[in-house]
Amino acid sequence: MTRVRWAALVLLLGAVAGCAERQAGADGTGKTCTESKDSGGLTVALAYTPCPIRGGQSASGHITVKDSSGAVVKDATVKVLPEMPSMNMKSGEQDATPNGDGYDSKLVLGMGGDWTVKVVVTRGSAAPAEVSYTLSAK
Secondary structure (H helix, E strand, C coil): CCHHHHHHHHHHHHHHHHHHHHHHHHCCCCEEEEEEEEECCEEEEEEEEEECCCCCCEEEEEEEEECCCCCECCCCEEEEEEEEHHHCEECCCEECEEECCEEEEEEECCCCEEEEEEEEEECCCCCCEEEEEEEEEC
């Protein structure tokens, strides 16, 4: 084989490998990352898939809320507020929906970069518990 053919083969294999990598991340089969924080007597855990999140694509978020005794809280209202402080950009407030032991929400980070995702948990007349997570979209 000539050098030109070898170079073309290497470029073709690189392009195919790159497409396969993008597909694996885009179809939601990436790993899940979880972070936990405490506020107002509650522990709020945010799990998201894929990890890392890709800018401009949606990710699945699952929020688990536990009280100070470790019991799962199922009677709360949970809101998710993503924003990109460096660009003064907000992605829009979303209501998380109850699902099993927690609450589900779509996470849409409009572009790559660092995002602050605030989760606000309200139970009855108690003051809302707020936690913020920094997520880096690739």
